[in-house]
Amino acid sequence: MFSARSSYAEILRSVSAGAKRRGLSDEIFPHMRTSEEILRVMSIMTDSVKGYVHSIETLGAVDGPGLRFVVFLQGCPLRCKFCHNPDTWRFDGGEETSVEEMVSKILRYRSYIKSGGVTISGGEPLRQAEFVLALTRALHDEGLHVAIDTSGIYCEGVALEAAMEADLLLLDIKSFDRLKAEKITGFTTDHAWQLLREREAAGKPVWIRHVMVPGLTLIDKTTGGSAFGTEKEWREANGELLEGIRKLKGYACVERVDLLPFHKMGEFKYEELHLPYELGATEEPDEQVVEWAEKALAEIWGASE
């Protein structure tokens, strides 16, 4: 395989050899002027798997270990009330991209991401399971670490295969109450727990992410009224959250739990898309409550280590 540093001639040789191996004529390639053109024609000729890409982030630092190239895929069936990327929801958008084109783009950043890797996110990436599986395998061929960031909503067939292929699964548990999750996202969390069990059975690592939204998944001063003012009272009011963290502790594959405070950075997108934003009156959790939650997490997580 060629790399980001390969010359035009090297790419040409490599792609022509690939075409020949597949029994295709390579006559057309010398007439192509750029590497991109070669890759595009190659992907059409080989009927390569295509994905619909919403956007990319070349050097992400929060979606898995190390510096990462993040691919956001288009389309999501969930409607999380706190979603800050509603522009990824539609199934009919995104830029059509072949696995080869995406790998080629990613390899330009190989020297930056070699100790981190690639994260495939969304939207809900596993909606495009064939593409995610093919991309993950191609990146593995290049020796890159691959994480998939998913709600777990698709956890059968090729989607399961793709989820199991990832070196790391970033799994969102939207609520620790399965029915409340349905109210928040449109779906229960049954599928997410099923995927977690699959990863557990295979001994493959998972990082859990959970968004703390006042009034939905978190009780704080703004939603608990004057019912509490101390840490002890806060813990009593947030039994569901603390129980959920305890439950995760029972999974050996869970390496880490991130409690993410709700924020409103995506609110403007709802306006742009003319979509109702239901959390306009919800405040971001105050620092004290976030600190209490982090402390409780550290206590539970460190309990048997």
Ligand code: SF4
């Ligand atoms: S799963 Fe992610 S992309 Fe889909 S609605 Fe929820 S937060 Fe948004």
